[in-house]
Amino acid sequence: MDLKYTSLILFKRDIGEVNRIYSLYTLEEGKIQAVGRGVRKPNAKLAGNIEPLTHVEVYVSKKKGLGNITGAIVLNNFSSVKADFLAISRVFWALSHFDKLIVGQEKDVQVFELLLEYMEAMEKLSLEGRAEYKMDIVTLGFLFKLAESLGYKVIVEYCARCFGKILAGNDNFFGAECGGALCSCCAKMERKKVKNSDTSIKLMRIFLKNKIRSFSKIEVSEHDLRELKLIWKELVDWV
Numbered sequence: 001m002d003l004k005y006t007s008l009i010l011f012k013r014d015i016g017e018v019n020r021i022y023s024l025y026t027l028e029e030g031k032i033q034a035v036g037r038g039v040r041k042p043n044a045k046l047a048g049n050i051e052p053l054t055h056v057e058v059y060v061s062k063k064k065g066l067g068n069i070t071g072a073i074v075l076n077n078f079s080s081v082k083a084d085f086l087a088i089s090r091v092f093w094a095l096s097h098f099d100k101l102i103v104g105q106e107k108d109v110q111v112f113e114l115l116l117e118y119m120e121a122m123e124k125l126s127l128e129g130r131a132e133y134k135m136d137i138v139t140l141g142f143l144f145k146l147a148e149s150l151g152y153k154v155i156v157e158y159c160a161r162c163f164g165k166i167l168a169g170n171d172n173f174f175g176a177e178c179g180g181a182l183c184s185c186c187a188k189m190e191r192k193k194v195k196n197s198d199t200s201i202k203l204m205r206i207f208l209k210n211k212i213r214s215f216s217k218i219e220v221s222e223h224d225l226r227e228l229k230l231i232w233k234e235l236v237d238w239v
């Protein structure tokens with residue numbers, strides 16, 4: 001019997017002469033792997049429907065071990081992202097973090113919806129030919145929301161160490177071990193920390209309170225993006 005999964009194809013890897021292993025994030029079971037038999041043969045019809053970054057309904061026949069993909073119906077091809085180097089490089093960067101953060105096979109509807117919302121936002125930005133920094137902000141926003149969904153919500157409303165106020169204009173930091181913003185006093189006692197300006201704190205607050213599709217309206221400078229990327233790196237390294 002074939003199992004039906006609604007999924008986003010994440011990655012593919014060649015095995016043997018003509019086969020591939022695919023990583024999928026599914027609505028029904030979270031992250032799974034399945035084999036595409038014969039997909040590297042010329043004229044293999046299935047291959048085109050299960051390219052990475054495709055939203056598909058996929059059929060998997062499973063007896064033991066990894067199942068075999070027997071068919072796929074494309075729901076959204078995200079063709080604009082796939083043809084856009086700026087978009088695709090950011091999406092694969094985000095997916096590499098997604099893949100590291102999601103361990104084990106577990107159904108998570110919220111994560112699935114976030115992933116699709118992210119892909120839809122990137123497709124829209126790409127179709128509209130929007131600037132690179134817009135793609136960066138949407139990508140970072142997605143990752144901070146993903147971390148929240150997985151139980152790593154960053155504390156940005158107050159100091160994560162003393163629970164005191166984070167005063168604007170002060171020399172504030174971010175400490176992944178404490179799980180969020182550090183006031184200037186607490187920062188002196190933390191060994192591992194990165195700079196956390198008022199703008200970064202504001203951006204993280206926006207990410208946690210709003211939908212991904214609204215992030216493209218945010219205006220940021222190169223400097224803000226760089227700082228936010230460092231904060232993300234600090235968080236993901238700790239996780």
Ligand SMILES: [Zn+2]
Nearest residue numbers: 159162183186
């Ligand atoms: Zn503090």
